[in-house]
Amino acid sequence: MAPLCRERNTSLATAQTGRNTARLDRGHDPPDPGRLPEDRPVTPTEIKTIRTGFALLAAHPDELAAEFYARLFALDPSLTHLFRADLKAQGRKLTAALALVVNSLDRLDGILGQIQMLGLRHRDYGVEPAHYAIVGAALIDTLEARLGPAFTDEARTAWATAYGILAEAMLTAPDMRDAA
Numbered sequence: 313m314a315p316l317c318r319e320r321n322t323s324l325a326t327a328q329t330g331r332n333t334a335r336l337d338r339g340h341d342p343p344d345p346g347r348l349p350e351d352r353p354v355t356p357t358e359i360k361t362i363r364t365g366f367a368l369l370a371a372h373p374d375e376l377a378a379e380f381y382a383r384l385f386a387l388d389p390s391l392t393h394l395f396r397a398d399l400k401a402q403g404r405k406l407t408a409a410l411a412l413v414v415n416s417l418d419r420l421d422g423i424l425g426q427i428q429m430l431g432l433r434h435r436d437y438g439v440e441p442a443h444y445a446i447v448g449a450a451l452i453d454t455l456e457a458r459l460g461p462a463f464t465d466e467a468r469t470a471w472a473t474a475y476g477i478l479a480e481a482m483l484t485a486p487d488m489r490d491a492a
């Protein structure tokens with residue numbers, strides 16, 4: 313598996329398609345999230361690649377979720393204690409969230425508020441910054457296993473970049489409670 317690596321970077325994460333530019337603004341320096349994908353925009357070609365792959369996977373959301381959680385808990389069994397809800401229901405929420413992001417890759421500004429709220433809820437679930445790289449690795453492994461040869465190197469890079477943007481926005485969501 314290609315490494316999910318990048319340097320700490322405080323530049324803006326941007327998804328661009330032609331004239332449309334979706335931008336995820338960060339209000340402050342992000343915490344070091346550990347190993348995450350390279351910080352750069354998702355290209356229009358990558359958006360197409362991600363959408364094609366996700367359309368295949370979204371037809372079988374329960375299988376996708378089951379494989380994802382099996383891989384996640386194999387990578388880090390200690391994460392099981394964070395999940396209290398029924399994993400099938402949880403998997404459906406995850407797939408729905410991924411679908412929203414995949415459909416919005418060319419206009420991420422429009423869902424930035426939702427992504428940030430998701431990030432803040434994750435802090436309350438006990439999720440730590442380092443967990444994002446583990447979830448990213450489990451996601452990439454799952455996509456590779458389920459898409460087979462369709463999961464090309466280009467597709468891997470596209471997904472890793474998109475996941476990095478999403479994770480970064482979740483991790484750096486401003487929380488008013490921090491200022492109190």
Ligand code: HEM
Nearest residue numbers: 391394395396397405406409433437439443444447478479
């Ligand atoms: C791009 C990254 C992620 C996405 C899109 C995502 C999506 C979701 C969604 C949609 C939910 C349903 C509840 C809600 O909306 O608040 C959820 C819950 C949850 N997620 Fe994530 N998540 C991500 C990353 C992570 C990471 C890194 C962890 C760390 C292990 C994690 C652990 C959890 C836990 C523990 C819950 C609550 C489950 C429960 O109450 O039983 N998620 N996630």
